[in-house]
Amino acid sequence: MLAQVTKLSAPPASAAPAKFDTVTVRRGDIQQTVDAPGKLQLHKWVDTYAQIAGEVKDVLVAVGDTIQADQALVDITPAQQxxxxxxxxxxxxxxxxxxxxxxxxxxxxxxxxxxxxxxxxxxxxxxxxxxxxxxxxxxxxxxxxxxxxxxxxxxxxxxxxxxxxQKTIVRSPIAGTVVSLTARTGQMVAAAQPAAPLLRIADLSEMTVAARVAENDVTRLRPGMAASFTTPGYPGKRWSGKLRQVIPIPVDGTGEQGKQAFYIVLFEVKNPDHELMSGMSAQVQFVVAQARDALLLPANGLGAPDEDGLYNVNVLDAGQRVSARKVKIGLHNSQQAQILSGLAAGDKVLVGPAPNVLPTPAAAASSS
Known part of the structure; x- marks a missing residue:
């Protein structure tokens, strides 16, 4: 690719050397992502109910207790005389x-x-x-x-x-943690009453992240894509997983009367130390595409594309000469862009337009 070189007129001897704001082309990794807010929620949990009508004689656990499968939870005195x-x-x-x-x-x-x-x-x-x-x-x-x-x-x-x-003792169907408890000593209960679980047991070793993704982004997501998130409670720490499911119906109240639709996207993360808790907010990233060891240019080194989709940039060489080039890019995000052609590693690209310095007649003649 030919590059047009513009020779800058030398500044007066008394003038200080010209300073240019540049960014450098380097090799590195780039990811194209979809960002979305989300919430953490329980992944595996069960509600337990009374299997016999009667009065709660004793509650054997408390909220936050870690319990084993088949452990006794509630003792009930049967109503049957x-x-x-x-x-x-x-x-x-x-x-x-x-x-x-x-x-x-x-x-x-x-x-x-x-x-x-x-x-x-x-x-x-x-x-x-x-x-x-x-x-x-x-x-x-x-x-x-x-x-x-x-x-x-x-x-x-x-x-x-x-x-x-013999069912006066309510037992836990799974190992986990007591996350909610409604049973109270002296409370009257009915067998398998759907509206009144005695308590909820959750396995906190794995959590589900529910991200809220806009309709113009959700079409780019597929099951198995890499996903990660941060949460304000743990600054600088990131959790990772793989996209499991896109719920195919919009969130209530969205997508109506011209409003933008949003969809819930789910993935799981391991939580062995129980650091993550249900209800925590998350800033989620889904990796749509990525490139390793690519030529990368900071995004502020690019202007607007032309009609062919190419970008015009100005490159400053070691002799302080500016050359205009056309650049083709691949993946890009808000921080950087992948360079497919037009630049090489180490090239310094001017930020913003080229300096308004007219070439000398000799330089103009030589450039023609």
């Missing part, structure tokens, strides 16, 4: 007695029917006596079956009640 169990036992005893009585009647009815069957074979009994014996045996058998079914039903009910009475 002991009298119900006694009533079930009494009812079972009565049914067992009724069953024994009906089996005796069944044995007698079957014996009578057998005798009538033998007599009928010898034409020694009336038809109505035979039919009566047959009906009595059938009825006795049906009553035995009915009582047996009642006994089975009561056994099933008693088993359910007994299992419920």
């Amino acid at each position: 002991p009298a119900k169990a006694a009533s079930n036992r009494a009812q079972m005893a009565r049914l067992q007695a009724d069953l024994a009585d009906q089996r005796g009647q069944l044995d007698f009815a079957q014996l009578q029917f057998k005798r009538q069957t033998q007599l009928k074979a010898q034409n020694a009994t009336r038809e109505d006596a035979f039919e009566s014996a047959r009906m009595n045996a059938s009825s006795a058998s049906a009553r035995v079956d009915a009582i047996t079914a009642q006994i089975h039903e009561l056994e099933a009910t008693s088993k359910i009640d007994e299992e419920a009475r």
